[in-house]
Amino acid sequence: MHLAMAALLLEQSGSTTPSLLELIRLHLQRIAPTLRYAIAQDNNHGTSEAAALFIGGNWLATHGVREGERWQQLGRKWLENRAARLVGEDGSFSQYSLNYHRVMLDTFCMVEIWRQRQASSRFSPRWYARSLAAARWLYAMVNAENGDGPNLGANDGARLLQLTDTDYRDFRPSVQLAMALFANARAYETEGVWNLPLRWLGVELPQVLAEQPGSCQFDNGGFAVLRRGAVMAMLRYPRFRFRPSQADALHLDLWLGGRNLLRDAGTYSYNTEAQWLSYFPGTASHNTVQFDDRDQMPRLSRFLFGDWLKTSYLEPIGEQVGAISFAAGYRDGHRASHRRGVRLHDDSLVVNDQVGGFRHKAVLRWRLEPGQWLIEGNALSNGEHVMQVHASVPIVRFELVGGWESRYYLEKSQVPVLEVEIHQPGSFITEYRWAS
Structure with a gap:
């Protein structure tokens, strides 16, 4: 997934070297047989491996690699399944953790950015509804002043998409990116480092400002x-x-x-x-x-x-x-x-x-x-x-x-x-x- 984001940043996703394509193929060849083990854990392992199969499979398929389409469809299937099972209608995630909520949400953002750039077919309305709900959940938990939030649940330093020099406990870059992608609105009105991931990844900053979080029950x-x-x-x-x-x-x-x-x-x-x-x-x-x-x-x-x-x-x-x-x-x-x-x-x-x-x-x-x-x-x-x-x-x-x-x-x-x-x-x- 990081290789894919790097390819987007360097504008190399459409003209990838054979050696890099082979590396991607080997990764997916390793992931696919053990996917069920990751799925059984009902956590970020399943969302991340499904995302890798979708992104990597699409990447290979567009370059004519035979196994690519099968892996892409397998990844799409399990991305749909994981969003429906692990993310509640109110956006709550299965791991009850602020940090792992960010990991899941960054994963879905990377998937959607890749899908848009490759002009692939959209996911189901339910997938987008759950992704939007997850974005709003994190938005509600995070303090706008410094980007920090409650030290809920497992916090082991996982940070999937680091495109700023912000502190690890500043969740605003992830909130801004997810709200832009799934709500078509910006969470934070003023200019700041939270906008850098959007610029790096070619995501347009919406003009509409999202409603500020109020009291809410998840x-x-x-x-x-x-x-x-x-x-x-x-x-x-x-x-x-x-x-x-x-x-x-x-x-x-x-x-x-x-x-x-x-x-x-x-x-x-x-x-x-x-x-x-x-x-x-x-x-x-x-x-x-x-x-x-x-x-x-x-x-x-x-x-x-x-x-x-x-x-x-x-x-x-x-x-x-x-x-x-x-x-x-x-x-x-x-x-x-x-x-x-x-x-x-x-x-x-x-x-x-x-x-x-x-x-x-x-x-x-x-x-x-x-x-x-x-x-x-x-x-x-x-x-x-x-x-x-x-x-x-x-x-x-x-x-x-x-x-x-x-x-x-x-x-x-x-x-x-x-x-x-x-x-x-x-x-x-x-x-x-x-x-x-």
């Missing part, structure tokens, strides 16, 4: 995005049609402009010490409640949890005077229950956590923006923002501890984490207040 994947001006809260709730890679039910991210005030830990590494393999995907590395020192779901292997959670309570996004709200809840395999209600105001976030059914203890965690946080009673402050936590039952422990996050693969750094512990069923009320 129920196929289990995401609620609440917005008030420059503030965004994202609540993750369990809708697992595909295997979850993290025990992150009811995790809450909070953003003020480009600042990630309440944050996810990320991934760090797939191949490291057992403590990190357990910590980063586990419940303790998320802004949620942990029961009895265990994960919300039992771990079966390095990449697999069992007894997938199901949402048992849902209150859709609602508008009140001066606030927007959402709520969801679950009951796990041990009969412990957690229901979280979120209200976002212009200058504060209020979270109501109702918990019960646990054996010994429930620990609420808030993973904070790095800074000098100090505890005063049942509140803590960094001199700019204030967080208060109250409970309907006695608080056994109210402690600021050191936690970890990994914004980039194989890199980890410490973050302050507030832990609030109770030993009886009850509720927590958290208020996070910033200057309006």
Whole structure:
């Protein structure tokens, strides 16, 4: 696929050397027999290998290579299948990951750019509808100020289409390209490096500006995005049609402009010490409640949890005077229950956590923006923002501890984490207040 994009950049896709065509043929000859294995994983492996077969097969076919047409049709078939199965009607992707959503979307963009340049027949209306929905999903999650977004799900450094010198965590180039291709609209009005991929790949920048993201619920994947001006809260709730890679039910991210005030830990590494393999995907590395020192779901292997959670309570996004709200809840395999209600105001976030059914203890965690946080009673402050936590039952422990996050693969750094512990069923009320 990178060879194909390079050929487009160098205007060599129509007059390719025999040696390069042979290299493409050998690649596809390797991919085709094992395609079913990639498809069975229900993730980016299937979308990427289908894309390679379509692009490479078309490339070979236009140069008279006999196997090319068969591989092209095989790739087209599975691209259609993967979009229909792995991308929900609301754009949610099977991997529940911001980074792997970008990988999938960049793949579909490369496919569509190649198809247009080669004047091949269009894909089905459903394929374009799912691609558009996926573009809008990423657009809704990404902060326009710096291009960053919640550190959701698996984040191993994968970045398929790098045509800018932007930071790895700047998703705007992918958003702009996908919105231009599938919405015929630009996500970002001003000139910036996010337009470079369009120029490199010969995609016209639309004149129409896409509607700015508002509050929205992506129920196929289990995401609620609440917005008030420059503030965004994202609540993750369990809708697992595909295997979850993290025990992150009811995790809450909070953003003020480009600042990630309440944050996810990320991934760090797939191949490291057992403590990190357990910590980063586990419940303790998320802004949620942990029961009895265990994960919300039992771990079966390095990449697999069992007894997938199901949402048992849902209150859709609602508008009140001066606030927007959402709520969801679950009951796990041990009969412990957690229901979280979120209200976002212009200058504060209020979270109501109702918990019960646990054996010994429930620990609420808030993973904070790095800074000098100090505890005063049942509140803590960094001199700019204030967080208060109250409970309907006695608080056994109210402690600021050191936690970890990994914004980039194989890199980890410490973050302050507030832990609030109770030993009886009850509720927590958290208020996070910033200057309006």
